[in-house]
Amino acid sequence: MAIAQALGPGQWLAAEIGDSGTWRVALNAEHRREVLAAVRAVEAAGPAPREIAPEVFPLPRLGPILRRVREEVVDGHGFALLQGVPVDRMSERQHEIAGLGLGCHIGAIVSQGPGPVPLVHVRDTGADPSRPRTRSYQHSGRLGYHSDPTDVVALLCLRPAKSGGLSLVVSSVAVHNELVRTRPDLAEVLYQPWWHDRRTGEGPDSFYTKPLCTPRADGRVSISYGPDYIRSAQRGACVPPLTPAQRETMDLLDRLTNDPRFVLTMDLREGDMQFLNNHLVLHGRTAYEDHPEPDRRHLIRLWFTTG
Template structure:
């Protein structure tokens, strides 16, 4: 079923509109074009520990508070790593040894892949370290969660600094680099690893919602939406050339249960980066299905305000994530001696032993992101929140960080 959307005012937007969503539903019901049944080979109900709603999840049960001994162990691992002059691309659980904390990290990894799908660690003091040391700590701890890091940009960036760069005058700035809210979506990774270096003055909350819980609500109330999501005709904008797109489904199923794969910006465009004219728009049914996922996720999501020094690990293929808009402040006072400018480090992680087995085009994409040989040889580490990975050229990068300071081939 692929009716072109004859109502331009009802097209899907990057930030979902509840009133438009209701109007679309009414139209589609009046046309009676959708079959109210689940897609073939999909379960009536998703069942796993990662199926939960906000009132069913106890965050404290998936949070580890660092002891003073464990913090000393992290500091010792940092000193040893730097003393050995090891490249950042080579950081691993072997050369960032955490014998005591490591046992808890094994439990956390199990929680992420086989349990609730999320976990957090708190107790670090990022102000005690340089930006580079914070990056090393984040990568070192994360290497105990999953062994492989992903390339997060065309320049093979291993770590991204998620913060507001709207004052830099970049016209086509991507949505994560603004202070705007982000809708529910997934990334191209098994696990998202976040480290809060600094919190915002207001807003910037993270929202997490279970794929399985969203699936179950839609299966019970609007199964036709799942049928639309499972069709292989979604025009997804690619990251390569303007006007490039591929036709893919947004809903998949395997032996671990159903899951969504959707990057909303690649389906709707954003205010700063509109969808290229050469790419087909979404049908009315597709716009309806995209918003149905978002609003169901919103109903079941748990919301947390990132606190400075906390690490968060999220199973990307079990948990949808979004963000509220936020406001930074450069005002300093006795209570806040530093500017409160939201700064989150993000890594993409994969463990083939526990992660899902990707299929088709997704398998191809995961192979690109987790090309370990490429990461080791040309992985790039931005060690400043002021560098914007999607717009910085290789030439400018080398001018800002000469060889010998931050390089895929030199000590980082």
């Protein structure tokens, strides 16, 4: 079948978007006071994390701005960055409430584990990245470009690394369209079933198939890619070897996602909160060198649905 180029504002190049003000929002002093007041009210009232919603975390002045952020993430370029969340004036429990409270204005909270786990603390635990069941947030090595399995992923930076740990964002739509333009034969492979690894165990339930790209009725395309989880799926007894076409497609995707034309780099600092649309962008991270305890790199990750 002939694959068409995807439509919509989700297609961008780094040089076009880098200086754009549409995706960067700086909180002012009034916004920060409003966030702190909402955090303290939630902490005093004590609702369960999954019960935090806009009506529980009211932001009369910042809320309308967050609605525009949601539009940019869902129907615009596919990402946004809040700057100035007052994490330096919060406890660890309040950090969690702030992340959930700000995020609930973007979408509904999605569990990140087999139980009701509303968020994950991203820290280097010394886990070996070469082990097939190691999670990407558990080590300090480089992360290849990928998308998370929800509509939106958010990262709230509490402390950056000593060096490195840069966030890398590319338009998966632009990469898709470049593949369609230059290698239409491999573009077709994106829409075929691929084996993936849930990394939940050794049995067949840990492995499943889905295409990397799914067309939408509006002419856009939803793109889901995680090369580490595709490669680790090869450990499954039920999983066939990658085909030559799949290997060539992955090699080309890796080259394109690392092409400077496509890569927007963000150096997340204390109080930055990044939102990424997993259907429109892929993200990665450079390796990092950490501070000693207790000042090690620390982020909070949240998943949301926007449907």
